[in-house]
Amino acid sequence: MIILVMSMRDVEKIIKGIIKDMNPRFKRKTLRELLSEEKPHVIINGKRHRIKRRELEFLKEIASEDLKIPIVLEVDSSLGGAIKISGKEEVKVISKILGKEIDIFSEKDVMYIYKPELKIVRKELPTTTQLIFKLSLFD
Incomplete structure (x- = not known):
């Protein structure tokens, strides 16, 4: 019998590695690039992921x-169920979809939404949004 002794930090590293492997790997394209493509797509985990032209328009x-x-x-x-959106343009888009007011002169480039709002966003933009997961065991 082998007994393996690991610290909580070691366990956290292993779990983070597992979560990282579960997350999709992709390179983002600009809206301009996708609009110019005959069959708009991005590569996610090495596979072609079609983007609906309706969403692009x-x-x-x-x-x-x-x-x-x-x-x-x-x-x-670590955010207690909140979903983080980063980037000035990204925040602007999600705010418009959810009907939230944003200050156009604000430099705010992060917003948080919750599951009911996530459903609305994913219904409106199923092929142009991507969920990723971040695990925090210790703060």
Whole structure:
């Protein structure tokens, strides 16, 4: 019998590694790039992920063509169920979809939403958003 003694930090590293492996790997493209493609797509985990043109046209109406797609929705265990959206254009898009007022002169580039709002966002933008998970065992 082998007994393995590990610290909680070691366990945390292992769990973080597992979560990291579960998260998708992708390179984001700009809205401009995707609009110029005949069959818009991004590569996620080495596979082609089609982007619906309807979503791109919708985004074109409410965002800059410099918007990076997919829009990353970060689920962080340390945020108590909140989903973090980062980036000025990304915050602008999600705010518009949810009907939230934002100060156009604000430099705010982070916002937090919750599950009911996540459902609305994912229903509106199923192919142009991507969930990623962040695990925090110790703060």
